Amino acid sequence: MHIAVMGAGAVGCYYGALLARAGHAVTLIGRPALVEAVHAHGLWLESAAFTGPVPLQASTDPAAARQAELVLFCVKSGDTETAGAQLRPHLAPDAQVLSLQNGVDNAARLEQVLGRSVIPAVVYVATEMAGPGQVRHRGRGDLVIGPSPRSAALAMQLGQAGIPTTVSDTVHEALWAKLVINCVYNALSAIGQQPYGALIQAEGARQVMADVFAECLAVAGAQGITLPETMCQDTVAISVSMAGQRSSTAQDLARGKPSEIDHLNGSIVRLGAACGIATPVNRSLWCVVKLLEARAG
Incomplete structure (x- = not known):
């Protein structure tokens, strides 16, 4: 599966790394320092299960999401509308969008900008950026996502990548x-x-x-x-x-x-x-x- 991570900070880099290690084609969309580090050395993941470089793609341009079947939307809550508007022209018609953000209204706000449904997710992970292109995992990593016609299949794919995911009607x-x-x-x-x-x-x-x-x-x-x-x-x-x-x-x-x-x-x-x-x-x-x-x- 082609996956784009829009707003690749600590959360997006961690989940992007797990999905890339599971064989998915992952592109991180983030700041220049991250992109330069990934181009030079790959994304460095430090965790209890694995520590080392993870090969994947990175870009500063939202157009890099144009082939994505799944977009992990991980931007700061205050940037939801701006980043959504940047992403919208490049989304494939059948792309799924998953909001991995803090706060309670981001998925609804993003739906208004994108003009399509967005699956809300609750993120339980302790992670941080140890430097450009270096993500450190400290604990947990599970998700709770909202219901949709494709949520069950998505939860299975995420679970196979080492991301325990539950679908909940009470998200x-x-x-x-x-x-x-x-x-x-x-x-x-x-x-x-x-x-x-x-x-x-x-x-x-x-x-x-x-x-x-x-x-x-x-x-x-x-x-x-x-x-x-x-x-x-x-x-x-x-x-x-x-x-x-x-x-x-x-x-x-x-x-x-x-x-x-x-x-x-x-x-x-x-x-x-x-x-x-x-x-x-x-x-x-x-x-x-x-x-x-x-x-x-």
């Missing part, structure tokens, strides 16, 4: 559960530049995280979202299963790049305001991260 609720976890961890990890395991041990951090969690649950309830009864335990468990991982927001700030905070804690602030729910802790974290972004910029 929107799963996206919300992931949003809550991101709101609890990402901003604090970014502000302190701490991995999850150390973060939860910091003085006062557990109470702040509990306050964020409570605000998120209140907003989710107002939106009619039913979250798992194990949501609290699942959130705490991340500090163990991904103890060494810094959040994507922390990685963005460390590199002086814009983060997705507007679509994480910022989403809770906006939705809370719309339904009359106060979210002062989420607002504070969102504000501090925005200030740090401005300083880095």
